[in-house]
Amino acid sequence: MTTLALSFNDVNFSPVQQNGQTWLTASELAGALGYAKSDAVTQVYERNKDEFNSSMTLTLKLSVKGFGNGSSEKETRIFSLRGAHLIAMFSKTAIAKQFRKWVLDILDKEVGAPVAKTHKSERTPLHDAHAMLVAKTKHLNSSDAWKIINQRFGTEHIEDIPYEAIPVAVEYVHHLIALYSNADKMQIAKPWEDQDVQFLMWYVPKIAKLIKNEFYPALTLLRSEYAAQMIGMAQEMACHANILNQAAIKNGMTTYSCLGGQAVHTMKWYLEK
Template identity: 50%
Template sequence: MSTLTFNEVNFNPVERNGQIWLTSTEIAKALGYARTDNISRIYNRNKDEFTGSMTATINMVVKGFGSGEGNKRDLRIFSLRGCHLLAMFARTDIAKQFRKWVLDILDKEVGAPVQLPSSQLTSEQTLPLRNAVNKLVGRSGIMYPEGYKIVHQQFGVKHIKDLTLEQLAQAIEYVHDRILSLNVEKTPISSFTHNQYIMNVKHEVMDYVYSLQKAIVDSGSPLPKYPRFDKEEICQAFIVSMIQSNRMMLSFDHNGKPNVGFIPQEHAVVSRESLSSVVQFADKSQLPSIINEAVRRLGQ
């Protein structure tokens, strides 16, 4: 099989089942990676999206990456469809050009334009975009459906999972540009309410996490798996927090049925013993209603 060339990278195609397959070593060079194992990392991170017709492992003599010596070892190879999917996950500057080149070779191989099946993005892949939309919602005051609608309309999709990987990167940049265009001045911390301060800290953490994710992806390393939280424990923690931060009153009706209710923060709990000491500070105009309410409650 004749040699293929892409940007001065010469491929030595492997013929398998009558089709063109390329080695991970040569694909790494074409995509601009300094290390061959970057291709292995991309594959391992997304192996559930590769079928048996896209990749395989064979035993062959391979020249050292960057040296003239060779040795026989197992090497992963990819069909042209597999190469296209690899380039979809790659984050190098030349990945887009490589994808187009692969499609041109596919067209020549099958003799007709090739329609590659589209695959939806995973929740892990869309996480940076969801973080950006969360930040846009927090900074602009719009509702979440409206925040996602902005992305849907800009890229002509019904759901962010329908974006391509190339569009995903563009969407993240687009949302961050929308955030910057708001020109929201930072409120001095001294005038923050508690909720405003918590929201500000949340946005700062999201920015930091997004930067970490981008650095990890750019390095070719896999992102850690998203943590799984125990919903029951979260509910229990929420209930405990709610109980600890609020005052409650337990009462019983005439049938002995218990009733638990929250006491508003601006209200005071008065016992029989302390009623007289509290009443002396009340306005005289309020005394009749206080006495009537006290008699009614004492009668219960």
């Protein structure tokens, strides 16, 4: 494989050729993902090392510049493009989602190694988590639940989530389950009867939907580093607001009494165009 000239935003990578593949150093990955510290990616890896195998990351002694014109060899952690994609899955920086798409484009178009779709058997943990999410939420059907998961990972179909990212997706779904489970704890307090809370229940999903349908696509076309940050916030906003809306619906509330009888928002409404 020939050496690729790779750059992401302002980061120009110095790819390492190893085992016929292109690898990226941990420090350059840290810069590309927006971390202030050069060892941030190594720390992400250490926290999740059981998810990686030898085809995704390894250490090599690479020549690094020293004082003056001298150079020395240093033990350096490197990641294959698939490994870099998994690192970005664990990363919570604003630019991580955009970076993940960039890596997949490199794998598919420049490297010539398309990311294989997963088999249903490989997605069993994710299907189990999805079923639990639907059971817990009551007002979220199977199709809508898959839409939320796909939106989080920037995929059109669930089989497009890479195999190595399935554990990350499962963790995300359990995060949603925990959020929606909070709705059952609101039966006594009934916060949705408060006027200010109703305004939030009404406007937060509307703003999140505006971001999802209008601002996010526009920022993506502009290759803005804020695109991933905005869709991530919109997703969280919609999910948290839906906890209140779901709890209100379960208690028989169909309209916002403090907002002139507007219908209570549902997650299905948010997911629609």
